[in-house]
Amino acid sequence: MTVSNDGESGLENQDEQGKRDKLIRRKQEWAAEGRLLTGNNGNRETDRLPPGQRLVQNWPVLDLGVHPDIPRDKWRLWIDGAVANPQKLDWAGFQALPQSQSVSDIHCVTAWSRYDNRWRGVLVRDLLDLVKPRPDAQHVILHSYDTYTTNIPLAEFADEDVLLATHWQDEELTLEHGGPLRLILPKLYFWKSAKWLKRIEFAVFDKPGFWELRGYHNHGDPWEEERYDD
Ligand SMILES: Nc1nc2c(c(=O)[nH]1)N[C@H]1C(S)=C(S)[C@@H](COP(=O)(O)O)O[C@H]1N2
Numbered sequence: 001m002t003v004s005n006d007g008e009s010g011l012e013n014q015d016e017q018g019k020r021d022k023l024i025r026r027k028q029e030w031a032a033e034g035r036l037l038t039g040n041n042g043n044r045e046t047d048r049l050p051p052g053q054r055l056v057q058n059w060p061v062l063d064l065g066v067h068p069d070i071p072r073d074k075w076r077l078w079i080d081g082a083v084a085n086p087q088k089l090d091w092a093g094f095q096a097l098p099q100s101q102s103v104s105d106i107h108c109v110t111a112w113s114r115y116d117n118r119w120r121g122v123l124v125r126d127l128l129d130l131v132k133p134r135p136d137a138q139h140v141i142l143h144s145y146d147t148y149t150t151n152i153p154l155a156e157f158a159d160e161d162v163l164l165a166t167h168w169q170d171e172e173l174t175l176e177h178g179g180p181l182r183l184i185l186p187k188l189y190f191w192k193s194a195k196w197l198k199r200i201e202f203a204v205f206d207k208p209g210f211w212e213l214r215g216y217h218n219h220g221d222p223w224e225e226e227r228y229d230d
């Protein structure tokens with residue numbers, strides 16, 4: 001669903017809000033029940049599919065139901081916090097950064113995995129060269145245009161396979177999958193890969209995000225089945 005603010009009656013908005021709240025509550029209940037947990041750890045050296053996951057060929061859409069449509073000329077990306085060289089990039093500024101590709105698998109906490117996704121965009125490594133995190137920066141908090149947030153340890157955010165993606169399989173990312181820009185962090189469950197990225201905040205202290213405050217694991221390693229908070 002694409003949400004536009006004007007022209008919608010209050011009733012429709014309440015309806016949508018009600019559906020959203022229900023979905024969030026259900027996911028919180030799953031977290032509390034420890035649903036989908038197998039109790040087996042996988043072997044990341046020898047296996048490809050993490051424990052409790054099943055392979056899909058399609059690409060499901062999962063989010064809070066609001067797909068913020070930001071025109072390219074209004075789009076900005078803020079990179080700030082504990083960095084020596086904070087940035088506010090417009091679309092042209094982002095495009096001027098070195099462009100790279102990477103292929104990786106998606107593992108979603110709701111138990112679907114999708115292999116061999118080809119991403120294009122800017123490697124986080126190249127972004128870090130530009131903004132230069134301070135030595136006391138340990139955490140990264142991602143903020144999105146739909147108000148979603150999520151937290152990642154800087155060491156894992158800085159991994160060589162982490163990418164700010166604009167393209168999937170050589171096509172521009174669609175709005176429902178987080179276009180124009182989302183994170184791709186292959187080694188953690190997909191809820192850490194924020195769609196509609198707006199701000200990358202480097203922080204000295206950790207700050208749990210939307211799902212981390214609602215029963216999801218703070219870290220989210222699929223091979224350790226870190227689906228939910230203990
Ligand atoms: N901004 C934003 N990013 C988000 C979410 C969201 O609701 N808002 N949902 C997360 C969750 S729970 C998942 S599983 C993936 C889903 O990405 P997809 O819809 O492209 O499959 O996006 C993650 N990133």
Ligand SMILES: [Mo]
Nearest residue numbers: 062108109191
């Ligand atoms: Mo998710």
